[in-house]
Amino acid sequence: MEVSTEEKIIQAAEKIFVRDGFDGARMQDIANEAEINKALLHYYFRSKEKLFEHILQRKMKDFIPRIQAVLRKEMSVMDKLEGIVDGYLRMLSQNPRLPIFLLYSTYRNPAIMQHMPHEIFRDLIAFIDDAIQKKQLKKLDPSQFLLSLLGMCFFPFVAWPVASHMLEKSESEYVAFLKGRKVEIMKVIRELAYETDSS
Amino acid sequence: MEVSTEEKIIQAAEKIFVRDGFDGARMQDIANEAEINKALLHYYFRSKEKLFEHILQRKMKDFIPRIQAVLRKEMSVMDKLEGIVDGYLRMLSQNPRLPIFLLYSTYRNPAIMQHMPHEIFRDLIAFIDDAIQKKQLKKLDPSQFLLSLLGMCFFPFVAWPVASHMLEKSESEYVAFLKGRKVEIMKVIRELAYETDSS
DNA sequence: GTCTATATACAGATAGAC
DNA sequence: GTCTATCTGTATATAGAC
Known part of the structure; x- marks a missing residue:
């Protein structure tokens, strides 16, 4: 103890x-x-x-990864994407202040990033690129797609006080709103995939 | 002078x-x-x-609006959306540090938001809602869609040092990357619209 | 309105007893 | 290892001359 x-x-x-x-x-x-x-x-x-x-x-080490596991599993592209979104949203719900802290800290002192592993994104990009090659995702720039995906996940947390105020939602209403986020993000992503779902 | x-x-x-x-x-x-x-x-x-x-x-007053003008113009839904995206991306390119500053400041002191006008989002939401009712946009929650849109625009700027490092891009490479952002965001958005483009 | 000089407060850091 | 007491630097803010 x-x-x-x-x-x-x-x-x-x-x-x-x-x-x-x-x-x-x-x-x-x-x-x-x-x-x-x-x-x-x-x-x-x-x-x-x-x-x-x-x-x-x-803290930075909790921020990015944990996604590698999802990528390695035997799943359809869409299920893997859902796993990634789900993983981030869960982490963010438990640590809502973490992303703004990390992003702001790196803004204040970009040199911090030099000591961070930078290979983590490669697997993600490679996975997306592969899905596009195999015509399972529509033709998009993989890096750009990744930032869009992350933006959709992270932004509502990073912008919490502004967004909840602008949407005229109370704290608890905004929390409820965020709970519906996964479904809405997946709707967007599904529109970016061909109907090759082999689940 | x-x-x-x-x-x-x-x-x-x-x-x-x-x-x-x-x-x-x-x-x-x-x-x-x-x-x-x-x-x-x-x-x-x-x-x-x-x-x-x-x-x-x-600064906060420059952050959100300037979009109202686009909404009032006689344009197709898609052109209006492109106008909004373009407006934000331009502003962000000229003030890359502004969003993280504002978002962090409100995180540190959420009370700040109390004095901010909160009607600005209403027009945007109403516009999106209207487009959905008219079957020009696919059925999505308007608030959620708005946050996705803003996330795609803002996140690459808010996450600048982390993202450029993770994507293994130099400063100038990342700037070039951001120049291609509008096209990629519009590709995503177009997949969320029906082929009712009356341009 | 604009300056120099100073008051006041409090932060990060250290010395040294235990 | 852990504490109290203290040093040192520097930040915001003010007083007061010009």
Whole structure:
């Protein structure tokens, strides 16, 4: 049941950094959240910057992948696409603030990306490209299609406060709205496929 | 040719706040950018917060609208949709950092949205709804469709550093990639319309 | 209106006892 | 490893001369 101090710090730092961003976060707040002393943060991680980078690396790795598994399964193209959409939407529903935090952090400091694995998209692009070659998806640029797909999944979360206000929805109404998102995205995607569904 | 001090401050504050966010921006940097003294900022705007809110209000108003004009023109549904996409993509190309700044700012402080006009989306939704009723667009939830449309337009800009890195594109390659975006988005949208094009 | 100089507050980081 | 106390830098904001 004992949680190590380091783990407590990491949990606390994740919460505060994701909520407040690097500039907005206070070491004192992280210490309070972890129920330890401020000095201990510097004992475990030398500086705020080092702590932040540690958290960011950790979080970034949850951001993109987990899709590889879906791609490898024996499924129709459309089922795989649905698996990808479903995977992202689930992750986003559980971590609604994560994407804006990551995207903003990389905007503030693009150098961060240099240390991130960049092969992850290759499988996705290759999969889409393959589906197009096999005439299962209509002729679209695979990279562009991928960004459209991701945009449809991520944007409603990234734009949460603006979108819910503009659509005149309360918090709970917007949550309900997002629950219907998967079906609507799949409707769009199905229009981009030929009727070769071999499920 | 004379630019008022207030205008210089606003220009400078826009640049610094959009680049660094509220927490990251320094009043000193804004003063330097405006080539005036720090104390003058407080003379014109009482506090950093007040200055920020002024800038945010200003910028938010450029964010959403400008679309109304397109809607009122005598055009086919598809041409109107193309006008909307084109309008956003142009604006985004000229202000690539604007959306992430606005979205992040509202995430940090959702109360900001309370003072924003929220009727702007109504026209868009009504237009989409109308097109569906008239069987010109396939049966989709209008709000969901709108978010998909906006997601496809905004996401590649909001996710710039992540996306360009993941797609293994240099800055200039990514810019070129974004130039091809309109065509690809319209391909998707055309698949969502019936062949009733009366252009 | 615009400046210099300063007050005030608080952040990140360290020293050193335990 | 963990704490209290403190150093140091720097940010917002104000006072007051011009």
